[in-house]
Amino acid sequence: MASDVSEQIEVPAAQRRLAWLSRSTLARHVLLAAGGAVVLYLISVGLDPYRDYLMAQVAAMVVAVAGLTVLIGLSGQISIGNGAFMAVGGYTGALIFMHLHWPLGLILVVAAVVAAAVGAVFGLAAARLRGPYLAGATLMFAVALPFLANQFSGVLGGDQGLGFFITSPAFLGVNFSLQRWQAWVNCGVGLVVFVLLANLTASKVGRSWRAIRDDEIAAALAGLNVAGYKILAFIVSAACAGLGGVLLAIYDGTVSPSLFTFGLSIQLLTAAVLGGLGSLAGAIWGAALLVIVPIYLQDVAVSHGFASQATSAAIPTLAYGVVLIVVMLAFPRGIQGGLSRLVKKKGSL
Amino acid sequence: MGQGSLDVSGLVVKFGSLTALDNVSLVAAPGTVTGIIGPNGAGKTTLLNAVCGFVKPEAGEISFDGKDLRGIRPHQLARLGIGRTLQAVGLFGGLTAAENVMAGAAVGAKAGFWSAFAGLPRSDRDERRLRQLAVAALDRVGAADLADRRPETLPHGSRKRVALARALVAAPRLLLLDEPASGLAEDELPELGALITEIAREAGVLVIEHRMDLMMSVCDHIFVLDFGVLIAQGSPAQVQENPLVTEAYLGALHE
Numbered sequence: 001m002a003s004d005v006s007e008q009i010e011v012p013a014a015q016r017r018l019a020w021l022s023r024s025t026l027a028r029h030v031l032l033a034a035g036g037a038v039v040l041y042l043i044s045v046g047l048d049p050y051r052d053y054l055m056a057q058v059a060a061m062v063v064a065v066a067g068l069t070v071l072i073g074l075s076g077q078i079s080i081g082n083g084a085f086m087a088v089g090g091y092t093g094a095l096i097f098m099h100l101h102w103p104l105g106l107i108l109v110v111a112a113v114v115a116a117a118v119g120a121v122f123g124l125a126a127a128r129l130r131g132p133y134l135a136g137a138t139l140m141f142a143v144a145l146p147f148l149a150n151q152f153s154g155v156l157g158g159d160q161g162l163g164f165f166i167t168s169p170a171f172l173g174v175n176f177s178l179q180r181w182q183a184w185v186n187c188g189v190g191l192v193v194f195v196l197l198a199n200l201t202a203s204k205v206g207r208s209w210r211a212i213r214d215d216e217i218a219a220a221l222a223g224l225n226v227a228g229y230k231i232l233a234f235i236v237s238a239a240c241a242g243l244g245g246v247l248l249a250i251y252d253g254t255v256s257p258s259l260f261t262f263g264l265s266i267q268l269l270t271a272a273v274l275g276g277l278g279s280l281a282g283a284i285w286g287a288a289l290l291v292i293v294p295i296y297l298q299d300v301a302v303s304h305g306f307a308s309q310a311t312s313a314a315i316p317t318l319a320y321g322v323v324l325i326v327v328m329l330a331f332p333r334g335i336q337g338g339l340s341r342l343v344k345k346k347g348s349l
Numbered sequence: 350m351g352q353g354s355l356d357v358s359g360l361v362v363k364f365g366s367l368t369a370l371d372n373v374s375l376v377a378a379p380g381t382v383t384g385i386i387g388p389n390g391a392g393k394t395t396l397l398n399a400v401c402g403f404v405k406p407e408a409g410e411i412s413f414d415g416k417d418l419r420g421i422r423p424h425q426l427a428r429l430g431i432g433r434t435l436q437a438v439g440l441f442g443g444l445t446a447a448e449n450v451m452a453g454a455a456v457g458a459k460a461g462f463w464s465a466f467a468g469l470p471r472s473d474r475d476e477r478r479l480r481q482l483a484v485a486a487l488d489r490v491g492a493a494d495l496a497d498r499r500p501e502t503l504p505h506g507s508r509k510r511v512a513l514a515r516a517l518v519a520a521p522r523l524l525l526l527d528e529p530a531s532g533l534a535e536d537e538l539p540e541l542g543a544l545i546t547e548i549a550r551e552a553g554v555l556v557i558e559h560r561m562d563l564m565m566s567v568c569d570h571i572f573v574l575d576f577g578v579l580i581a582q583g584s585p586a587q588v589q590e591n592p593l594v595t596e597a598y599l600g601a602l603h604e
């Protein structure tokens with residue numbers, strides 16, 4: 001009966017197409033990503049090689065931060081050591097690249113899978129450990145991992161690390177800027193990751209994570225496999241970190257212990273908090289701030305004559321601290337939280 | 350559809366030196382409302398926690414339709430057909446009322462991780478179906494208009510309705526209610542009583558409650574716990590007349 005009535009009403013074609021869009025999660029997210037791709041393309045072609053290069057770095061960080069913000073903000077678990085999962089992905093990618101010469105797409109997938117597998121081990125531990133213990137375990141992982149590179153320097157290249165040089169495809173011409181190609185690859189991967197993470201977040205999986213984060217006992221009684229979902233979140237976050245690690249290697253041209261320091265893990269955390277825990281858009285703000293602010297400040301410092309090695313090295317660290325404090329005071333729920341509150345306020349006025 | 354009968358026998362639960370449940374046996378028969386009453390700290394909630402696998406009994410047997418429930422993990426209960434509401438309500442603060450109930454409906458979800466990951470139509474269809482189920486469950490408890498509200502914006506009584514809908518949406522064969530009336534206004538009780546009676550047409554209901562007027566009107570059979578010991582049982586009228594019961598409650602008052 002009700003359907004008879006609705007069929008009689010003339011629905012304009014455009015509106016029907018929109019209705020279809022609102023019903024398909026994938027279509028909605030792919031469309032957003034396509035829009036994002038256009039914007040990123042326009043930005044990249046307007047930038048000089050150095051800034052394209054930074055763009056590649058930001059994209060690599062965004063991917064890793066997005067995984068972490070899902071882990072912390074949605075599933076309510078903490079990892080202090082996601083930089084170590086980046087190293088796992090980065091080294092896996094570099095080893096395959098060196099020895100097997102697989103195409104980049106395949107390398108990315110395998111690196112993500114390997115990092116996910118290591119993440120699964122931590123996820124299993126996480127299902128038992130809580131709060132400080134889990135944080136401690138992941139912290140130890142991040143601190144200890146760089147030593148492995150020296151322990152197995154025959155395979156992993158010690159302090160020197162391993163090379164990971166990608167080249168732009170021939171059809172773009174020999175003079176095509178490598179940095180622009182790095183930016184395209186990293187942003188492209190980032191967009192795919194965002195579509196997939198947004199799908200998960202909007203689905204039963206994301207809802208179950210948030211339920212478990214809010215009340216584990218009630219979640220279990222609702223039939224949610226609490227341990228299973230917690231492990232799943234760790235796997236997803238480790239896979240993202242692993243991908244971010246390969247992208248960071250693409251940006252840097254190498255993987256080495258100095259690329260995946262414990263400081264990197266802290267940067268990921270900082271960016272996730274800055275952007276707003278649990279927010280994918282926030283991961284972009286957080287990672288961008290994290291990469292760009294220190295570089296900008298360092299430039300300022302150098303141009304004001306504080307060029308000594310010690311001061312210029314201390315400035316980025318200082319900058320994180322200051323930015324973190326300022327943002328957290330201004331937006332307790334991160335940049336994205338602050339933005340959406342501003343927008344809402346405007347709307348209701 | 351199976352029967353939905355809960356059998357507890359000789360249950361002993363200890364917390365260190367405290368014996369929270371001492372050789373407790375009871376039955377919640379399908380299609381009836383079984384009540385558990387007793388003063389604060391008598392062990393009522395602990396009994397449900399033992400049934401749900403949150404605490405490990407020292408001794409005794411717990412079975413549901415003849416299936417041994419000992420060693421079961423709490424999240425498996427929903428699939429077995431056991432639903433429970435919590436004394437402390439326990440809504441998910443970051444989810445809307447409808448999403449809260451959808452979380453409870455997820456045991457009936459057909460789409461798995463990969464279709465959610467890829468954002469496939471299969472997952473979208475499933476989500477729409479879960480939402481319909483959730484709205485229907487909210488409607489059943491008189492909270493359909495609250496679907497898009499966050500728990501923090503709801504009064505206590507409405508939160509309890511949403512929590513009840515979350516348990517009901519999975520169509521349990523046995524529903525365990527821990528103080529469903531606490532915090533409700535006097536005039537909300539008849540409605541809750543009617544709902545409990547209606548639920549008991551399709552499922553067994555085991556209800557813990559301090560509000561005696563409600564218990565007298567909805568229960569078919571009542572068990573009385575005091576300091577972990579079952580001190581009386583019978584029809585509401587029998588229990589009300591039992592001097593041991595009055596004594597337990599008066600004792601608790603005099604403390």
Ligand SMILES: Nc1ncnc2c1ncn2[C@@H]1O[C@H](COP(=O)(O)OP(=O)(O)OP(=O)(O)O)[C@@H](O)[C@H]1O
Nearest residue numbers: 364367369387388389390391392393394395396436
């Ligand atoms: N996890 C626990 N660890 C230690 N003691 C506990 C635990 N859970 C309950 N107890 C104790 O066991 C006893 C029974 O508690 P329980 O919560 O079952 O009481 P109750 O009958 O539900 O009371 P109320 O009517 O106040 O909800 C109390 O003395 C309580 O302090």
Ligand SMILES: [Mg+2]
Nearest residue numbers: 393394395436
């Ligand atoms: Mg209780």
